[in-house]
Amino acid sequence: MPELPEVETVRRTLKNVIIGKKIKQINVFYDKMLLNETRESFKAKLQGKTILNISRYAKYLIFEFEDVSLVSHLRMEGKYFISLSSIPYQKHEHIIFEFEDGWSLRYHDTRKFGTMEIVSKGSEFKAKGLDTIGLEPFETEFTLTYLKDKTHRLSRSIKSALLDQKIVAGLGNIYVDEILFLSKIYPGKKCLELTDNEILLIVENSTIVLDKAIKLGGTTIRSYTSSLGVTGRFQNDLCVHTLDGEPCKVCNTLIEKTKIGGRGTYYCPKCQRM
Ligand SMILES: [Zn+2]
Structure with a gap:
């Protein structure tokens, strides 16, 4: 997608x-x-x-x-x-x-x-979908206060919350895995257990990851290529997504794959402790 x-x-x-x-x-x-x-x-x-x-x-x-x-x-x-x-x-x-x-x-x-x-x-x-959509990470109002307000009472996982377009607009499976890796947060961690510092890391890493991906033309995974045959190069820079069995770039522990909220989820069991 x-x-x-x-x-x-x-x-x-x-x-x-x-x-x-x-x-x-x-x-x-x-x-x-x-x-x-x-x-x-x-x-x-x-x-x-x-x-x-x-x-x-x-x-x-x-x-x-x-x-x-x-x-x-x-x-x-x-x-x-x-x-x-x-x-x-x-x-x-x-x-x-x-x-x-x-x-x-x-x-x-x-x-x-x-x-x-x-x-x-x-x-x-x-328009349908845009009428209920949350802020995208590039908006100046996308801050610790905003994300904390949207998530701090939720018992669901931070991974599923970040995939919820009503909370954050524009994040999908690939980039949520990458953002949580950079933030050193286990994707299955409950929103209500996150510290302010962890939420702030998510806010900051969201724009860092998206900015970098845009500069590289996005990610070409499986069947998706952009129009006019433009191929993204961000897949070469992924840290965890689709990399199960590969060594973590930070600590060399093997990346693991699990399912969270029904979605294939990749994480480093050492960097992203439960
Ligand atoms: Zn690691």
């Missing part, structure tokens, strides 16, 4: 090539991914419009037009590709935005879990 750094990589890549392009025609091949729209209303709201900007919040891409924004969530396998409009429809392409200049933006999704929602400009946080 693309996480915040991968979505940011997609945003930057797309921004370089499609800003200013005007949509001539839209082909929808799978309309169940459209929220609150029929195929016809979706086309009517976007055809003839120009993409003025692409922004992002957490794992949501936001295509900004004159009067509306298109909020896109890639979910498990969604990808965007740019190709000439003359190239025929390819398997798993669900929506094709054809531009006036002969190029097209194609949404490709083998799992079909991605969603698209049109909202009026300025109402992006009314």
